[in-house]
Amino acid sequence: MTDTFLLDHRCKSYPLTAAPCRPADLGRRGWNVLADDLAYPLAVIRTSALAHNLAWMQDFANRKGVALAPHGKTTMSPELFGQQLQAGAWGLTFATVYQVAVGVEAGARRIIIANQVVSDADLDGLQALLQRHTDLRVWFLVDSLAQLRCIEDWATRRGATQRFDTLLEMGIPGQRTGCRTLEEAVALAQAMAQSPAVQLGGIECYEGGVARCDSEHDAREVTALVRRVTDVARHCDAQGLFAAPEVLLTAGGSAVFDLVVPLLRTQGLSRPVLGVLRSGCYITHDHGNYQRFWALVEQREGLDASLRPALEVWTAVQSVPEPGL
Template structure:
């Protein structure tokens, strides 16, 4: 996929209006950030601040590239994870086939930055969003757009809008297959087949493939979860083979797409088993791999290690790259510290974990690992409650770095995130567009 350089939007300069940016500057362009020679440990930037360790970022990119090469899979990383065009560009440089989005706003951001192949992992609903897509398709022959359908009335609405827009080419859709109790998607193969036939008969829509999302499946054990995931993927294959046998797919490569973030190996194995007598592209949409995390996806990799240790540990496995740093704000009790960050700064569906600490005036040459016994017990808007041993040396003014859980819900709290080297010197900054 190519990105039009002329279409790319300009990133606004950093200013004191951005959280995590020094109040002593007026403005600094993104390109000039490295020249400022800021250091987190030297306290050049106000805390809390979110940082990405560039070495871990590079490692995770290489891990994914190797996995895709070995498995023959394609990747359309979910842009909603980071909403960061700078990271999108890295993923495209690594060979990503497309960028995935899920809302009209995310789509508009991706188009503003010139991305020309977009996978919309949702039904396209509402006049404003549909009109926007039809306009983009009409005005840009190079724009490739794919969206999901799981409802007949939506198929009819899209077909009607495409007909009115006189696009001169069909609009590409994938039938979404879900599961009982899950989120979106047809609940049965028969329901999905009815939808596929309606797409095929519409005249203005093209059935480009089959999609499903396994990421929210949770059984009572890893074994039960795996069985349910495999069941959904197997049903997707059944649906795809039936659509192929009835010649419902449009011309070209058929897409079989799943989320994959926790089940890279399972998606690759199960969807590759489809026999369609057609060229097929197995498309992952993982977005979280690029920064990984310290809780949620660590658990997912542990589960993968139980079933596929070779993949989980290949090239050293994925590494947590995203951290939030803050000051010890108060030490009100012997076994309690209050740290200066909270729900407005970090994800909290799983509580963060303390990783490293540093005392600016303490003669330390580098951050030290936080030992066992330091536990985040709750978060307020701007405060973190940290339980610790009474003998802990932590005092007001010390810096602590925290590992996050669920990257999506940390990225969305920052307009600016700094890239840092192993010494926590700022080597650049990236912008998000939530």
């Protein structure tokens, strides 16, 4: 967020009677939620819980020997992006090129787009970001020959000479994007390795679609996905299809992320593996939705406690028309 950006009454809960101010100056106003200084409803973040969650997740990644690129779409807050990077995050993850631009402004220089990029506008935008920031690395997902042809057609029409960094996505039958079979994935990887428009940097998957908050079921399904992705990585490595000196393997939502750690620590390839965990909801911790999943994570990891809910919504009781209502 730039120094010229001003908060004013157009921002939710900002007092109508207060003069505009910069975000950096907001604390000097001395406003207190409990003193009715701000309009309700009002969402707040507990800084103590936020600091705990930042440290906890980074420590988890460090102990497991993996890198952390938390998904930024969870908050879309440049200030929080900065805190995640300062806490030790390897990079950030986003879903769109627009979100990438926000992350770059916040200081991120390693970014995974956990999504397919197909439109001319997005490819144009990504190319512009990479040309503007020569120290920026961005990987996005490819999961079909049709998508690859779209990218190559764009490159031909634009006269582009720089190859995009990409990750092959492995999917799950019945779920969203991603290659379904080993044969399909290897054929796509071969085409990507020969493409003038992209270079294959690694393999990506998302395990959250199979999570049911049943530890036995989740472990079985995620382990099966991990094995499929590992098989693809080994086949691609054996055929020399990876372009980079290290293979990027990435996974990790916020429900069963502990179960994908074995994938991120894959060994036995001809080059080093960089395992990147993409969990993002940890920073504020959606206590209502993820509490059940996290209880199972704590059981599997032997933890007494882990994340703390950092978000609160305050409001005023407007009426009690009946007792107990």
